[in-house]
Amino acid sequence: MNQQHNQQPGHPVMPRPGLESWSYVAELKSKWQSPPDSMKVMEFFGTGDPFFGGDACDLILDKSCHLVEEWKVASENIASFKTIEAAYKAAQRIPNRRPGSILGVIPSWDAPRKPAAQRYPRLLKALSSQCLLTPLEALSVLNRQEPEAVRHLGGWEKAVQAAWHSRHR
Numbered sequence: 001m002n003q004q005h006n007q008q009p010g011h012p013v014m015p016r017p018g019l020e021s022w023s024y025v026a027e028l029k030s031k032w033q034s035p036p037d038s039m040k041v042m043e044f045f046g047t048g049d050p051f052f053g054g055d056a057c058d059l060i061l062d063k064s065c066h067l068v069e070e071w072k073v074a075s076e077n078i079a080s081f082k083t084i085e086a087a088y089k090a091a092q093r094i095p096n097r098r099p100g101s102i103l104g105v106i107p108s109w110d111a112p113r114k115p116a117a118q119r120y121p122r123l124l125k126a127l128s129s130q131c132l133l134t135p136l137e138a139l140s141v142l143n144r145q146e147p148e149a150v151r152h153l154g155g156w157e158k159a160v161q162a163a164w165h166s167r168h169r
Contacts, residue, residue: 018044018103019091025084028105036107038080041087043067043094045101065093081105116142 017024019041029035041061048054059067061079070078081087084105091103117124117139127138 016102018101019088019105020103022088025088029084032107034109035083037110038082039084039087039105039107040078040080041091041103042106043097043101043103045098061090061094065090065095067094067096067098 019025043059043061044056045058046054046056048056050056057069060070060073062068062073062077063079065079079090081090087105094103097103120142124135124138124142127133127141128135131138131141133141
């Protein structure tokens with residue numbers, strides 16, 4: 001990759017430290033409010049999306065510790081790490097790293113979601129008492145309306161109003 005067009009005379013482009021640097025690991029850990037459930041290692045390389053005229057070619061780490069194009073490998077063969085320390089150790093063993101690239105992690109906070117009834121017990125009770133619904137009907141309304149009512153309409157009071165209007169039209 002030629003980065004001459006991005007640099008001014010006398011100011012060489014220095015790649016940022018990435019996952020191979022313990023300071024990067026410490027910085028990331030300090031920024032996370034909670035540790036991720038899992039993470040993947042990715043090598044970032046290039047100057048932007050090829051669709052818009054760039055030459056980026058980002059690779060992901062597979063289970064054999066090689067960087068590969070993500071679309072060429074099955075999802076179950078992509079390496080996933082529980083801790084950033086494990087990802088850091090794997091980054092030290094990558095044989096096909098490209099000069100000038102940056103190694104990073106893609107964290108994921110993917111804890112399983114509780115059922116809607118456990119997340120919104122007050123709403124479930126309000127649907128039953130204020131809208132005169134049976135518990136089963138209230139649960140059905142909650143599961144059906146949760147994405148719209150709770151997230152977009154502004155909370156459980158709005159969900160109760162929406163359920164009341166749909167029940168008593």
